[in-house]
Amino acid sequence: xxxxxxxxxxxxxxxxxxxxxxxxxxxxxxxxxxxxxxxxxxxxxxxxxxxxxxxxxxxxxxxxxxxxxxxxxxxxxxxxxxxxxxxxxxxxxxxxxxxxxxxxxxxxxxxxxxxxxxxxxxxxxxxxxxxxxxxxxxxxxxxxxxxxxxxxxxxxxxxxxxxxxxxxxxxxxxxxxxxxxxxxxxxxxxxxxxxxxxxxxxxxxxxxxxxxxxxxxxxxxxxxxxxxxxxxxxxxxxxxxxxxxxxxxxxxxxxxxxxxxxxxxxxxxxxxxxxxxxxxxxxxxxxxxxxxxxxxxxxxxxxxxxxxxxxxxxxxxxxxxxxxxxxxxxxxxxxxxxxxxxxxxxxxxxxxxxxxxxxxxxxxxxxxxxxxxxxxxxxxxxxxxxxxxxxxxxxxxxxxxxxxxxxxxxxxxxxxxxxxxxxxxxxxxxxxxxxxxxxxxxxxxxxxxxxxxxxxxxxxxxxxxxxxxxxxx
Numbered sequence: 001x002x003x004x005x006x007x008x009x010x011x012x013x014x015x016x017x018x019x020x021x022x023x024x025x026x027x028x029x030x031x032x033x034x035x036x037x038x039x040x041x042x043x044x045x046x047x048x049x050x051x052x053x054x055x056x057x058x059x060x061x062x063x064x065x066x067x068x069x070x071x072x073x074x075x076x077x078x079x080x081x082x083x084x085x086x087x088x089x090x091x092x093x094x095x096x097x098x099x100x101x102x103x104x105x106x107x108x109x110x111x112x113x114x115x116x117x118x119x120x121x122x123x124x125x126x127x128x129x130x131x132x133x134x135x136x137x138x139x140x141x142x143x144x145x146x147x148x149x150x151x152x153x154x155x156x157x158x159x160x161x162x163x164x165x166x167x168x169x170x171x172x173x174x175x176x177x178x179x180x181x182x183x184x185x186x187x188x189x190x191x192x193x194x195x196x197x198x199x200x201x202x203x204x205x206x207x208x209x210x211x212x213x214x215x216x217x218x219x220x221x222x223x224x225x226x227x228x229x230x231x232x233x234x235x236x237x238x239x240x241x242x243x244x245x246x247x248x249x250x251x252x253x254x255x256x257x258x259x260x261x262x263x264x265x266x267x268x269x270x271x272x273x274x275x276x277x278x279x280x281x282x283x284x285x286x287x288x289x290x291x292x293x294x295x296x297x298x299x300x301x302x303x304x305x306x307x308x309x310x311x312x313x314x315x316x317x318x319x320x321x322x323x324x325x326x327x328x329x330x331x332x333x334x335x336x337x338x339x340x341x342x343x344x345x346x347x348x349x350x351x352x353x354x355x356x357x358x359x360x361x362x363x364x365x366x367x368x369x370x371x372x373x374x375x376x377x378x379x380x381x382x383x384x385x386x387x388x389x390x391x392x393x394x395x396x397x398x399x400x401x402x403x404x405x406x407x408x409x410x411x412x413x414x415x416x417x418x419x420x421x422x423x424x425x426x427x428x429x430x431x432x433x434x435x436x437x438x439x440x441x442x443x444x445x446x447x448x449x450x451x452x453x454x455x456x457x458x459x460x461x462x463x464x465x466x467x468x469x470x471x472x473x
């Protein structure tokens with residue numbers, strides 16, 4: 001019987017006649033679909049409950065996020081739509097959000113998203129690195145898979161940004177990291193897919209060269225995957241897929257004070273290195289297979305801008321207030337508590353002595369840097385089976401024991417790192433949901449949490465940035 005004949009036959013059946021079995025079977029699948037639709041609706045309500053506000057102007061995944069150093073509610077995001085946006089992520093009681101946010105926390109209609117302060121365009125491919133410069137956030141930079149580095153200068157209110165210049169020395173830029181060196185303001189470093197590392201100082205007053213190249217390094221032989229500065233902004237550590245680590249004395253000799261490659265079997269990590277974090281005395285690098293290497297750094301005394309003494313020796317021993325101690329460049333520990341790649345590393349602030357590592361296996365490990373890097377805690381199901389994308393200790397001295405984490409499950413979590421390995425719930429404090437999650441286009445690809453840790457703003461693989469209240473005592 002054709003579908004048209006069947007439909008015609010249904011029209012001839014009296015209304016009070018019972019449906020035949022064939023028709024009843026056809027109705028069953030529709031009934032079974034309804035609970036799934038209800039579940040989806042509940043997920044949408046949950047999204048609105050957990051976040052205080054959201055920014056949804058991006059039309060593709062948000063790959064990166066950064067916040068203004070003096071005005072932490074001012075945030076910049078960059079995404080797969082080849083665009084970056086600056087917006088104000090003030091909490092609902094702040095001055096920028098519309099009054100509608102202060103009403104019912106479960107609005108009947110769709111909540112209005114935060115408005116962009118400014119669109120930062122000019123890229124021809126995904127924007128995968130953004131940053132505000134130190135110390136005052138005078139400039140914002142965007143970097144992309146098109147190899148372009150673009151800079152804007154902000155006014156004192158951070159509500160208007162004027163384009164300064166762009167540079168393109170490489171094919172693709174992987175990351176951008178900002179130096180906090182007090183004598184070299186507005187300095188940033190970037191790493192490229194060809195392994196090169198570039199350090200720029202931005203100065204809009206220099207009309208000839210507003211993006212001035214301070215250093216360029218070419219020792220990595222494969223893609224430069226990550227970079228980070230020491231807390232004082234004097235040394236830059238970079239790692240690569242080729243398994244190498246270099247620590248650069250950018251403002252002193254300009255050369256590497258630590259050089260370790262996979263040719264040294266003690267340092268070799270099959271599969272390469274993908275994360276790096278620097279304290280003032282040690283570097284931690286993370287790579288494939290859960291491998292972490294701890295390396296000693298030069299002891300840094302009072303910073304000295306005068307590099308005349310350093311030019312006397314190419315090796316740079318004892319230059320610019322830096323003393324090459326016996327541990328400089330030494331492999332202090334080789335760690336492997338986790339089973340898959342180390343995506344992210346974070347050192348706690350003194351007097352705490354912790355190193356946090358987030359892995360593709362979904363776990364978080366805490367190592368005690370003061371006690372031979374012993375495993376203080378291994379939270380195996382921190383983000384279930386989904387990769388941990390970022391871990392970061394809260395910078396507020398009163399809350400420095402709190403660790404914030406996010407992963408491809410779309411969840412942001414906070415942990416209390418005090419106590420031993422048997423702490424109840426492994427130190428779990430709170431979590432915030434709202435992203436789609438499940439590892440399929442809905443994970444959290446980054447977050448910022450401000451100096452106090454009371455506001456977390458995310459970069460979502462689902463193209464949404466969420467603002468969460470996180471004012472935990």
